[in-house]
Amino acid sequence: MARKPRPFWKTKTLAEMSRPEWESLCDGCGRCCTVKFIDEDTGAIEFTDVACRLLDAKTCRCSNYAKRKTLVPDCIKLNARMAGELSWLPRSCAYRLIDEGKDLRWWHPLVSGSAETVHQAGVSVRGKVIPETEVEDAEERVIDWIR
Numbered sequence: 001m002a003r004k005p006r007p008f009w010k011t012k013t014l015a016e017m018s019r020p021e022w023e024s025l026c027d028g029c030g031r032c033c034t035v036k037f038i039d040e041d042t043g044a045i046e047f048t049d050v051a052c053r054l055l056d057a058k059t060c061r062c063s064n065y066a067k068r069k070t071l072v073p074d075c076i077k078l079n080a081r082m083a084g085e086l087s088w089l090p091r092s093c094a095y096r097l098i099d100e101g102k103d104l105r106w107w108h109p110l111v112s113g114s115a116e117t118v119h120q121a122g123v124s125v126r127g128k129v130i131p132e133t134e135v136e137d138a139e140e141r142v143i144d145w146i147r
Helices: 019-024 065-071 094-099
Strands: 035-037 045-051
Touching: none
Parallel strands: none
Antiparallel strands: 035 045
């Protein structure tokens, strides 16, 4: 009986992945698309329940991914080097996990086979965020459920 090949995320580094492999690592949680405040003196991160105006709160995906950097200039285009440097990436983020030599969580779509498991597991921001266009002061919206 033929042995099933190991998944690409167990055999490749982030830098070795093809563009489609890289893109498939995003679990669709939407947590990286929330407004965050970083204390410049301590490095402490405060998360909010305020979502980027491009985040589709139902799918937890960017509504204009191809033009996100143009439409939202401070949007960060993640790359392999950054995955280990951005302390605000959620602990469950696939990019962070792979960078740390860990495996994906059971609810990740590449493991479960379904884009819905990230929502079913309660990991996504679905139903938990409001768009930045509806908020006057994001600093009043600090929460502690993202980590």
